[in-house]
Amino acid sequence: MNEFINFDEISRETWQNLYKTSLAPLTKDELDSIRSLNDEISLKDVSDVYLPLVHLLRVYKKNLEDMSFTKGLFLQKIVKTPPLIIGISGSVAVGKSTTARLLKVLLSRAFGNTSVALVTTDGFLYSNKELESQGILDQKGFPESYDMERLLDFLYKMKSGQDAEIPVYSHEFYDIVENETQKIANPDILIVEGINVLQNPDNQLLYISDFYDFSIYVDADEKMIEKWFRERFDSLLKMAKNDPQNFYHQFTKLSDERIEELISETWQNINLRNLHEYIEPTRNRAEVIIHKAAKHYIDKLYLKKF
Ligand SMILES: Nc1ncnc2c1ncn2[C@@H]1O[C@H](COP(=O)(O)OP(=O)(O)OP(=O)(O)O)[C@@H](O)[C@H]1O
């Protein structure tokens, strides 16, 4: 069966005209804050693709508020609207965190007086020490490398209006950071970004996907994603050159051939395998698939029909 049978394929040209009216242009401060996230982000993408997406999210948010109100009427009590939870998934290095950070800026702008929090599921990876003791350090990113129960518990707390503290992962240290946590205090909107956002572990009473009100899968041709993975690896090496604390520092002393081998092995045996086996199979659970072509240019989107 066609995987996209349940989706409308929408070209960028059609999408950008779906909601053009009454969008105020971005202010200089907003443009600066977007550029500071990643100075490569195309501002044309922001106005053509992300602003209509924010409008669609407004519809989902309103729907959630209406539902809480109506439920309250039925139960004859005040039901507080839970936070709108948005999941963002896709391959390693496809651009999930950049998309998530951009969306955070745009949602804060679009919904005045609304707190928007962003977390990455990287924080729910087991520490290197734990992965090593289970003999699965080379499977970082695979389902068994995450504490999914803790992630579920966190999402449950968020939906029930409680505060939470979660662990922090550092790409530079390649590990969970000891004695550091991220505090999340009862936001109105929560963005959860990670490769496993749409994965449902077996034998759980609660499904992770039950917590999302909206979900996005960032997609691209795998040759393209490999290119972005390689570019990011290069920039991590550059950043690590003069920093012996950085995990990537050890690689800066290797020959170009050895580095090439290392990148190819990591991509082929870990990240690409993970994409094929565990990440891509969750793609059709998303509400929206954002498809990127060369240079991160968004060429089309898929919107779930029902
Ligand atoms: N819209 C964009 N425009 C230009 N460059 C981008 C864009 N999105 C991502 N990138 C670049 O692509 C690379 C991967 O992006 P990012 O770190 O956001 O990916 P990710 O999916 O969150 O990766 P991971 O799962 O490993 O954390 C980075 O080098 C980033 O600078």
Ligand SMILES: CC(C)(CO)[C@@H](O)C(=O)NCCC(=O)O
């Ligand atoms: C932390 C994850 C799992 C996800 O962001 C990923 O970036 C990662 O580190 N994967 C392991 C293989 C690698 O080093 O790319």
